[in-house]
Amino acid sequence: MFPRLAGLNAAYMAKQLADFNNGTRINAAMQPIASALSPADRQAMADYYAAMPVPVAAAAPAPAADSPGGLLARRGRWSKGVPACGQCHGPGGVGVGDAFPALAAQPAAYTAAQLHAWQAGTRRNDPIELMRHVAAQLSDSDIQSVADWFAAQPASLAATTTP
Numbered sequence: 001m002f003p004r005l006a007g008l009n010a011a012y013m014a015k016q017l018a019d020f021n022n023g024t025r026i027n028a029a030m031q032p033i034a035s036a037l038s039p040a041d042r043q044a045m046a047d048y049y050a051a052m053p054v055p056v057a058a059a060a061p062a063p064a065a066d067s068p069g070g071l072l073a074r075r076g077r078w079s080k081g082v083p084a085c086g087q088c089h090g091p092g093g094v095g096v097g098d099a100f101p102a103l104a105a106q107p108a109a110y111t112a113a114q115l116h117a118w119q120a121g122t123r124r125n126d127p128i129e130l131m132r133h134v135a136a137q138l139s140d141s142d143i144q145s146v147a148d149w150f151a152a153q154p155a156s157l158a159a160t161t162t163p
């Protein structure tokens with residue numbers, strides 16, 4: 001369950017490192033690393049990974065466009081008050097600015113683990129609980145499907161820089 005870091009937004013990564021440190025994002029592997037870093041080290045590390053080239057090709061074939069994941073990603077589920085993931089994370093999950101991370105080309109196991117963490121309350125670092133509200137409406141099979149969907153979307157270099 002290790003994310004792609006290459007090409008992610010630097011400000012977003014620096015925030016995540018701070019969140020591992022302040023306990024709003026819990027992860028046994030990352031906590032000791034984050035707590036050993038000063039704020040300047042965290043920023044330097046985030047800048048380093050942000051500048052790495054991203055794997056542009058999609059890793060796996062995408063689930064069907066009308067699979068639960070394809071529908072959640074592109075249309076949302078308005079009967080449950082869930083907007084399309086792409087409305088916040090950008091079309092194809094390429095990421096938008098400092099606040100909305102890329103989901104494209106993230107390993108499915110990582111994306112699924114984040115959604116389960118929000119359900120379980122071990123991750124609660126999302127601004128105004130945006131992701132807690134989304135995750136609370138998803139079933140286990142929705143999570144698997146939407147995670148598979150984004151794992152299969154190509155990453156885009158253009159979207160990783162701050163607008």
Ligand code: HEC
Pocket residue numbers: 003015016072073082083084085086087088089099100101102103110111112114115125126127130131134146147
């Ligand atoms: C209303 C806006 C909004 C919608 C809709 C939304 N997200 Fe998010 N999402 C966010 C924000 C904001 C964050 C960053 C949280 C933080 O700062 O840690 C986030 C973070 C994430 C992350 C963590 C990524 C990482 O590397 O830290 C995942 C996974 C994720 N969202 C999946 C989804 C999926 C799947 C959907 C659709 C079912 C979705 N999101 C819909 C706003 C949204």
